[in-house]
Amino acid sequence: MNTRKKGAEYEQAAAGYLQQFGVKILERNYRSRRGEIDLIGKDGVYTVFFEVKYRRDDRKGAPAEAVNFAKQKTICRVADYYRMTHGMGEFSAVRYDVVAIEGIGGEKITWYRNAFPHRYT
Numbered sequence: 278m279n280t281r282k283k284g285a286e287y288e289q290a291a292a293g294y295l296q297q298f299g300v301k302i303l304e305r306n307y308r309s310r311r312g313e314i315d316l317i318g319k320d321g322v323y324t325v326f327f328e329v330k331y332r333r334d335d336r337k338g339a340p341a342e343a344v345n346f347a348k349q350k351t352i353c354r355v356a357d358y359y360r361m362t363h364g365m366g367e368f369s370a371v372r373y374d375v376v377a378i379e380g381i382g383g384e385k386i387t388w389y390r391n392a393f394p395h396r397y398t
Contacts, residue, residue: 287331288315291376294386300325309358312351316376317359323372324365326356328392331378340377341389349373350396371395 285306292302295318303324304317316327328348330340337343344352352373360369375392379385 284329284331287378288329290378291327291329291386292316294376295320295327295388298388304359307355307359309355311358312355314352314355314359320372322370324360324369325372325374326352326359327374327376328352329376329378333379333381335379340379341375341387341392344375344392346396349393353396356395 288305292305295316296302299320301319302316303319305315307314307317314326315329318325318327328344330343332340332343356371356373359365360371365371372391373393373395375389377387377389379387
C-alpha cells in the first residue's frame with residue numbers, strides 16, 4: 278500500500294475517533310500553496326487544526342514527536358490562510374491539536390488537545 282493511501286486511512290480513523298467526541302469535521306486534507314493540514318474541525322467554540330501522525334512502532338519515536346517546530350510553523354501558516362479565506366477574525370478561537378495513532382493496525386489513538394501554541398511566521 279502506498280504512503281498516501283495509508284495516510285488517508287489513518288486520517289479517516291482519526292476523523293471517526295474525533296467525531297465520537299463531538300468534533301464536527303469541516304475539512305480533510307486542506308491544501309494551499311503554503312502547505313497542508315490533515316483535518317480541520319469544530320470542537321465547541323474552537324476551530325481546530327489537526328495534524329494526524331501514525332507510527333507502527335516507536336523505533337522512529339512517538340508519533341506526536343514528529344510534529345516538530347518546522348511542521349508547527351507550516352500548520353500555523355496554513356491555518357492563518359484558512360482563517361483569512363474563510364472570513365474568520367484575528368481573535369477567533371483556534372487550537373492546534375495532534376492525533377497520534379500507534380500500532381500495526383492503529384490500535385492506540387491519543388488526542389493531544391492544544392498540542393502547541395500558534396507559531397508566528
